[in-house]
Amino acid sequence: MSKVIDGKAVAATVLEECRREVDSLKAKGVTPGLAVVLVGEDPASMVYVGSKVRTCGDLGIHSRKIELPTETTQEELLKVVAELNADPAIHGILVQSPPPEQIDEEEIVRALDPAKDVDGFHPENVAKLALEDPTGFVPCTPAGCMRLIKEAGIETSGANAVVIGRSMIVGKPMALLLMAKGSDATVTVAHSRSRDLPAICREADILVAAVGRPEMVKADWVKDGAVVIDVGINRVEDPSRKSGYRLTGDVAYEEVAPKCKAITPVPGGVGPMTIAMLMKNTIAAASRA
């Protein structure tokens, strides 16, 4: 029987820790502050930004939502980032992705003060992750996956871990975290050019899917007793739903779950952890400042 890893419950625990940390910072006269910058009106981004701001409110973190029009120029956005970098009430800055096409996202990330880069995307933070320097910020989604693995009592040391996906947001940092000292997994990173992906996945004691392809990972890709972490969030049409769609992961959950030692569902697995870890990073930024 597989154990379903309840991301909502673990996220609630993390948020409870955050609440205590916010209270103790406030007692010292510091209110953590997060600025969330949204350029344009991408509907999914608007939902994400809304829940980040709401979670800040729940925890007593000061939040500032900056909504800019779709036609915002690179220079205008760089100016906003520079102002936030200089603002002592703001400890964390997040520019919601994806921005409109005229924006060079990489330049925006490089313009962030690395000490306020709570997404962990600035090159300095990427380097610190690779160097296992704890003074950096770890990207929220892979940090959340590691916390789920830990809370589920999964042994990573010596385990064969396979990460499908090599993005800078999920796959690559996830691989670094799994192989870091203390986690000590043996890590394989697969991507769109990998040969015989099912065979690679079958070697995994821990399989992390961060691809963006609905239900790609099938039962015969997964070893009996494996731990499966499904990062994917895919919208698929579902006429039986009022909305006309449902969310599904990168793993064919129904057929894979019975083979697993533990598995995360979608929704309710990795998703809730991302915001919780963002709150953690924001509090860390405030306490370091």
Ligand code: NDP
């Ligand atoms: P990207 O599109 O940036 O990266 C996808 C990766 O998957 C790439 O490395 C790509 O390979 C690889 N890939 C694509 N197709 C295949 C294939 N057929 N076989 C093997 N590998 C393949 O996506 P992200 O990393 O940003 O996100 C991945 C998923 O996670 C998405 O569903 C996204 O919505 C979700 N997500 C969920 C979050 C959460 O909070 N739960 C947060 C962030 C993302 P290549 O490099 O060769 O192109």
